[in-house]
Amino acid sequence: MVFLGQVQWILALYLRQGSVVGWIGAARTYRRRAMPTSIGAALKSLPAPAAADAEKLRFIEELTRNVDSQQERVLAEILGRNAGAEYLSTCGLDAATADRATFRSKVPVMSYEDLQPYIQRIANGDRSPVLSTRPVSEFLSSSGTSAGERKLFPNVKDELDRRQLLNGLVMPVINRCFPGMAKGGKGLFFLFIMSETKTPGGLVAQPVLTSYYKSEQFKNGSDGPYYHNTSPLEAILCEDAFQSMYAQMLCGLCQRHDVLRIGGSFASGLLRAISFLQLNFKQLADDIEAGKLTSRVTDICVRDAVAGILRRPDPDLAQFVRTECGKDDWAGVLTRIWPNTRYLDVIITGAMAQYIPALRHYGGGLPLVCTRYGSSECFFGINLRPACDPSEVSYTIMPNMAYFEFLPVDDVAAGDDDARSRRLVDLARVEARREYELVVTTYAGLNRFRVGDVLRVTGFHNAAPQFRFVRRRNVVLSVDFDKTDEAELQRAVEVASALLRPHGASVAEYTSRTCTERVPGHYVVYWELLPVTTTTKCAGAVENEATVMGRCCLEMEEALNAMYRQSRVAFRSIGPLEIRVVQPGTFEEVMEYAVSRGASVNQYKVPRCVTLPHVIQLLDSRVLSSHFSPSLPHWTPTKPSD
Ligand code: AMP
Numbered sequence: 165m166v167f168l169g170q171v172q173w174i175l176a177l178y179l180r181q182g183s184v185v186g187w188i189g190a191a192r193t194y195r196r197r198a199m200p201t202s203i204g205a206a207l208k209s210l211p212a213p214a215a216a217d218a219e220k221l222r223f224i225e226e227l228t229r230n231v232d233s234q235q236e237r238v239l240a241e242i243l244g245r246n247a248g249a250e251y252l253s254t255c256g257l258d259a260a261t262a263d264r265a266t267f268r269s270k271v272p273v274m275s276y277e278d279l280q281p282y283i284q285r286i287a288n289g290d291r292s293p294v295l296s297t298r299p300v301s302e303f304l305s306s307s308g309t310s311a312g313e314r315k316l317f318p319n320v321k322d323e324l325d326r327r328q329l330l331n332g333l334v335m336p337v338i339n340r341c342f343p344g345m346a347k348g349g350k351g352l353f354f355l356f357i358m359s360e361t362k363t364p365g366g367l368v369a370q371p372v373l374t375s376y377y378k379s380e381q382f383k384n385g386s387d388g389p390y391y392h393n394t395s396p397l398e399a400i401l402c403e404d405a406f407q408s409m410y411a412q413m414l415c416g417l418c419q420r421h422d423v424l425r426i427g428g429s430f431a432s433g434l435l436r437a438i439s440f441l442q443l444n445f446k447q448l449a450d451d452i453e454a455g456k457l458t459s460r461v462t463d464i465c466v467r468d469a470v471a472g473i474l475r476r477p478d479p480d481l482a483q484f485v486r487t488e489c490g491k492d493d494w495a496g497v498l499t500r501i502w503p504n505t506r507y508l509d510v511i512i513t514g515a516m517a518q519y520i521p522a523l524r525h526y527g528g529g530l531p532l533v534c535t536r537y538g539s540s541e542c543f544f545g546i547n548l549r550p551a552c553d554p555s556e557v558s559y560t561i562m563p564n565m566a567y568f569e570f571l572p573v574d575d576v577a578a579g580d581d582d583a584r585s586r587r588l589v590d591l592a593r594v595e596a597r598r599e600y601e602l603v604v605t606t607y608a609g610l611n612r613f614r615v616g617d618v619l620r621v622t623g624f625h626n627a628a629p630q631f632r633f634v635r636r637r638n639v640v641l642s643v644d645f646d647k648t649d650e651a652e653l654q655r656a657v658e659v660a661s662a663l664l665r666p667h668g669a670s671v672a673e674y675t676s677r678t679c680t681e682r683v684p685g686h687y688v689v690y691w692e693l694l695p696v697t698t699t700t701k702c703a704g705a706v707e708n709e710a711t712v713m714g715r716c717c718l719e720m721e722e723a724l725n726a727m728y729r730q731s732r733v734a735f736r737s738i739g740p741l742e743i744r745v746v747q748p749g750t751f752e753e754v755m756e757y758a759v760s761r762g763a764s765v766n767q768y769k770v771p772r773c774v775t776l777p778h779v780i781q782l783l784d785s786r787v788l789s790s791h792f793s794p795s796l797p798h799w800t801p802t803k804p805s806d
Contacts, residue, residue, distance in 0.1 A: 216336070216387075217335070217336035217339050217340070218336075220332065220333050220336040221336050221337070221340065223333070224333055224336075224337070224548070224562075225626065227562060227563055227564060227628070228560060228563075228625050228626040228627060228628035229626040229627055229628075230563075230627070231563045231591055231592045231626075231627045231628050231629075232590065232591075232592035232627070234563035234564055235563050235567055235568065235590065235591055235592065236264060238563065238564060238565075238566065238567050239264055239267060239567040239605065240263075241607075242566075242567060242605055242606070242607055243257075243259040243260070243262050243267065244259070244260065245296075245297060245298065245607070246259055246293075246295075246296050246297050246298075246609060247259035247260035247297070248260075248293055248297050249293045249294065249295055249296055249297050249609060250282075250292065250293060250294050250295075251282060251294065251295050251609070251611060252271070252611065255270045255271045255272070255611075256270050257270040257271060268585070268586075268588070271585070271605075271611050271612050272582060272585045272612065273571065273584045273585045273588065273603060273612045273613075273614060274611065274612055274613055274614065275613075275614050276308075276310045276315050276613075276614075277310060279610070279613065280310065282294050282295055283303075283316050283317075283318070286300055286303075286318060286363075286365070286367070287303065287316065287363035287364060287365055287367065287369075288363070288364050288365045289363075289364065289365025289366065290365070294609075295318055295608075295609030295610070295611075296318065296320055296607075296608055296609030298320040298321070298322075298607075298608075298609075299320070299321075300318040300319065300320065300367060300608075300609075301319055301320055301321045302319050302367055302368040302369065302370065302375060303316040303317065303318060303319065303363060303367055303368070303369040303370075304316070304317045304318075304319050304369075304370070304371065304372045304375060304540035305361075305369045305370060305371055305540070306371075306372075306539065306540040306541075307371070307645040307646065307647055307727050308540075308616060308636075308647055308727075309647065309652075309725040309726060309727055313725070313726055314725075314726055314727055315540070316363075316369055317540045317541050317608070317610065318608050318609055318610075319375065319608055320607065320608045320609070322607070323542075323606075323607060323608050324375070324376065324379050324381050325381060326543070326564075326565060326607070327376060327381075327538070327543045328376075328379075328381040328382070328385055328388065330536075330538075330543045330545075330546065330562060330565060331385075331387075331388035331389065331390075331536070331543075332385070332387045332388050333546055333562075334388065334389045334535045334536060334546055335387060335388065335389055335391075337535070337546060337547075337548055337550060338389070338509075338533065338535065338550050341549070341550050341551040342506050342507060342550075342551065345424060345425075345506065348392075349392070349422055349423070349424035349425075349504065350392045350393065350394050350419060350422040350423055350424065351389065351390060351391075351392060351393050351394070351423070351424065351425045351426070351427065351509070352393070352394045352395070352412075352416040352419075352423045352425070352426045352427075352502060352505075353389070353390050353393050353394075353395060353425075353426075353427050353428060353509070354395070354409065354412050354413075354427075354428040354433055354434060354436075354437045355373075355377055355390065355393070355395065355400045355412075355428065355429065356400065356405065356408055356409070356433070357370075357373075357374040357377050357378060357400065357401055357402075357403060357408075358370065358371055358374050358403070358734070358735075359403050359801055360374065361801055371540070371645075372538075372539070372540045373429055377400055377401065378401065383397060389425075389427075389509060389535065394412075394415050394416045394418075394419045394422065394423060394473075395411070395412040395415055395416070396411070396415060396466075396469035396470065396472070396473065397469070398411075398463075398465040398466050398468070398469035399411035399412045399415065399466050399469060399470070400412070401465075402463050402465070402466050404463065405734070405735060405736070406460070407460070407461045407462070407463050407466055408466070409436075409437065409440050410440075410444065410448075410458070410460070410461055411457075411461060411466045411469070411470050412437075413437065413440060413441055413444070413448060414448055414451060414452070414457070414470060414473075414474060415470060415473045415474075416502070417448060417452065417481065417485060417501070418452065418473050418474055418478070418481070419473065420481075420501055420502050420503075421503070421504060422504075423502040423504060423505055424504055424505060424506050425505060425506060425507055425508070425509050425533075426498055426502060426505050426508050426509070426530075427508055427509030427510045427533075428510050429510070429511065430510060430511045430516050430644070430645070431510045431511060431512045431516040431519035431520070431523060432516065432519060432643065432644045432684075432685070432737060433510070433644075433737075434508065434510045434523065435519055435522055435523070435526075435683050436683060436684065436737055438494075438497070438498075438526050438683070439683035439684070441489060442489065442494070445485055445486070445489035445490075446486070447460075448485060449482040449483075449485040449486045449489075450482070451474065452474070452477075452478050452481050452482040452485060453477055453478070453479050453482035453483075454477055455474060455475070455476045455477035455478065456474070457470050457471070457474060485501075488500050488501055489501075494525075494526060495525055495526070495528060496525075496526070496527070496528025496529070497526050497528070498526050498527050498528065498530065499527065499528040499529075499530060500528075505530060506530070506531070507530055507531040507532070507533045507550075507551075508523060508527050508530050508531070508532050508533065509533045509534075509535060510523070510532070510534070511534055511536070511537075512532050512534045512554050512557070513534055513537075513554070513557050513632075513633040514633045514635065514636065514642075515636070515639070515642035515643075515647075517554065518678060518680050518685075519680060520532065520554050522680065522683075531551055532554050533547075533550045533551065534547055534550070534554065534557045535547050535550055536559075537559040537633065539615060539617075541604055541606060541610055541613060541615055542565055542566045542604050542606045542608075542610075543562075543565055544559065544561050544562070544565060544566075544568075544602070545559040545560050545561035545562045545565070545631075546559060546560060546562065547559055547560070548560050548625055548630070557632065557633075558622045558623065558630040558631055558632045559630065559631050559632075559633070560625050560628050560629075560630050560631075561591060561628065561629070561631065562628075563591060563628065566604045566605060566606045566607065567604070567605040567606075568590075568591040568602065568603070568604055568605075569588040569589065569590060569591070569603040569604075569605075569612065570588065570589045570590075570591070570594050570600035570601070570602065570603065570619075571584060571587065571588055571589075571600060571601040571603055571614070572587060572589065572598060572599070572600055573598075573599040573600060573601060573618055574599075585612065588603055588612070591628075591629065592627060592629075594621050594629045595621060596621050596622075596623065596624070596629075597620065597621060597622075598620070598621055599618055599619065599620045599621075599634055600618070600619055600620075600621070601614060601615070601616070601617065601618050601619075601637060602614075602615040602616075602617045602618075602619055603615065614637075616636055616637040616638070617633065617634075617635075617636055617637070618634040618635050618636070618637055619631035619632065619633060619634060620632045620634050638650060638651070640653055640676065640772050640773035641653065641676055641677075641678055641687055641773060642678065643678050643680065643684065643685040643686065643687070643731070643737070643738045644684070644685075644731050644735065644737040644738055645727055645731060645735075645737075646724075646725070646727045646728040646731050646738060647725075647727065648687075648724060648725060648728060650772050650773075652723075652724060652725055653676060653689075653724075653772055653773075654772070655723055656719075656720040656721075656723035656724050657671060657674050657689070657691075657720065659719055659720070659722075659723040660716040660717070660719035660720040660723065661691075661716065663712060663715055663716050663719055664693070664712065664716065667708075667709075667712060669693050669694060670693065670694045671691050671692070671693060671694070672692045672693060672694045672748075672751070673691075673692045673751040673770055674689055674690060674691050674692070674770075674772075675689075675690050675751075675754075675770060675771055675772055675773065675774050675783070676688060676689045676690065676772060676773050676774070677773060677774050677775065677780060679742070682739070684736065684737050684738050684739045685738065685739065686738055686739035686740060686741060686742055687738070687741045687742070688741075688742045688743075688744060689720065689741065689742070689743050689744070690743075690744050690746050690750075690774075690783050690787075691743055691744070691745050691746070692745075692746050692747075692748060692749075692750050692751050693745060693748075709789070710789075710791065713743055713745065713789070713791035714791050714792065714793065714794045715794075716743055716791070717740065717741045717742065717743050717791055717792055717793035717794070718741075718793045718794060718795060718797065720741055720743070720793075721740075721741050721793050721797035722797045722798060724797070726799065729797045729798065729799035730799050730801075732796055732797055732799070733796050733797065733798075733799040734799065734801070740792040740793035740794075741792070741793045742790060742791065742792050742793075743790070743791045744783070744784070744787045744789075744790045744791075745787065745788045745789045745790075745791075746783060746786040746787055746788065747786045747788055750782070750783060750786040751770060753782060753786075754770070754774075754779055754782060754783070755768055755770070757778065757779060757782065
């Protein structure tokens with residue numbers, strides 16, 4: 165099977181010329197320069213898996229040695245195929261003949277707000293070549309939001325091949341760091357899809373991973389990190405979150421000795437799976453003992469698929485699950501239940517770094533491996549040192565995925581879009597230790613689009629810069645897929661604090677943080693109320709205060725973006741929002757602490773999100789009362805932007 169994977173990969177490079185021109189171009193150049201007959205012969209003498217891996221590793225070497233020429237070629241390809249698209253013509257660009265300098269001088273840097281009118285037209289049914297000359301096959305709905313609604317990005321058919329081929333480079337890199345992995349074994353990857361919606365013009369809108377898991381490339385792919393997964397495809401493709409998770413967990417337990425790696429997409433998802441096991445292990449053990457799936461899983465396809473794995477009663481395994489999961493101490497539980505696991509594979513950079521301590525706790529010292537960096541706009545790159553410490557993770561952007569430019573972060577605020585466009589730096593010209601915001605031009609028709617991620621250059625692999633993910637521009641709070649920015653938080657506080665007015669109170673200051681000590685994590689918002697609401701007054705109306713504050717929590721949730729509400733309602737991956745009312749004067753103390761550490765009193769601004777342990781401790785030590793949202797906010801999957 166692995167040999168088949170090798171053949172398919174090479175075939176993909178040689179045969180999909182019409183669809184993955186970028187890769188083919190790169191592969192041809194690579195072949196010419198790096199694959200003379202003698203190397204080909206040498207590869208043939210290797211065992212098939214090793215030869216396949218060696219081929220891909222050499223491909224990575226070639227790509228990273230020739231970053232600038234790859235980027236020149238990619239831009240020429242993108243412009244060549246999108247010549248005739250309305251947007252580029254509007255910019256005054258003759259895309260068919262334009263070179264890099266002309267492209268840079270004519271096409272401005274753009275944000276989602278600039279893109280939105282074009283997206284709206286396509287969503288409403290305009291089939292003319294608006295952004296790309298290739299037909300838009302679907303929209304990818306991002307977890308990023310604009311004005312509270314999920315952003316939509318156009319996708320074109322061959323983009324999936326490009327993403328699949330990038331995924332195909334992950335396992336050779338891992339196999340190099342974890343010898344013996346290529347020999348067999350399985351991954352226990354918890355993968356989920358979300359329901360799709362339709363735009364008014366009839367195009368499907370769905371998250372990028374949903375689109376990928378449903379694709380032929382995923383179903384038939386014979387390489388990539390998810391190949392040889394313990395989860396049957398039917399379980400992954402089940403839209404019911406409980407049934408999908410239950411079936412994947414049960415199949416993972418039944419094949420526990422085969423599992424070499426455990427993971428999911430983001431760290432929060434793997435922790436959700438562990439919490440699910442805590443809540444459901446008795447039922448899971450009963451099913452294993454009986455050799456029969458619970459009637460709570462009703463999806464016939466899932467039932468059939470699980471029946472192929474849960475073939476007969478296994479009382480020993482059932483007893484093992486009861487004993488292990490019944491222990492009070494869950495430290496290292498993953499290594500006890502899946503004893504052959506070599507590492508955990510999840511995204512642990514950016515907002516997900518908050519889950520590292522929990523993963524270490526449950527993983528009992530297993531390496532945390534973080535392999536990929538991508539988005540709805542485009543897949544960007546991979547981590548070439550997957551065995552490194554989580555704090556060291558850097559991604560090498562693959563120069564054949566899109567045309568990449570970088571806006572120096574110091575310059576982001578300066579000037580208008582024209583001035584910004586002039587300051588963009590090419591991938592091959594970023595400088596070590598500087599921070600940049602990522603800007604992409606994609607095959608699917610985004611032109612000089614600001615992704616919103618801030619990256620720091622940590623070094624180079626050959627000529628390819630490596631980037632540490634620093635933060636998402638403007639995002640202050642994120643527990644799962646949600647990304648809440650400062651403006652959304654501000655608005656939510658304003659809307660909710662209006663409920664205090666009839667009671668003669670208002671919010672003097674606020675800040676926030678995520679609390680991920682328990683699963684699911686939740687938002688904590690600290691409110692200091694104006695002295696008009698004295699503690700005595702509040703204490704005199706305890707009942708009333710609790711009810712009002714509970715309503716404030718819910719009102720904040722209602723005012724937060726669609727992704728937050730979807731995570732609360734549909735995925736239950738975020739817990740009820742909490743408001744902690746702190747003593748008057750607390751924020752003064754927070755400022756004094758900042759000043760004592762060198763902040764200027766004149767320029768001091770209350771941070772709208774706190775992460776410093778000392779400040780969190782200070783705030784928590786001043787809490788007068790704590791209140792949770794009493795119910796779920798509204799969310800319905802009716803609008804495509806939801
Ligand atoms: P979405 O468009 O919903 O797929 O979200 C993409 C965004 O998720 C990226 O732009 C990043 O902000 C974040 N993201 C994706 N991969 C990583 C990663 N490996 N590390 C940190 N953040 C990531």
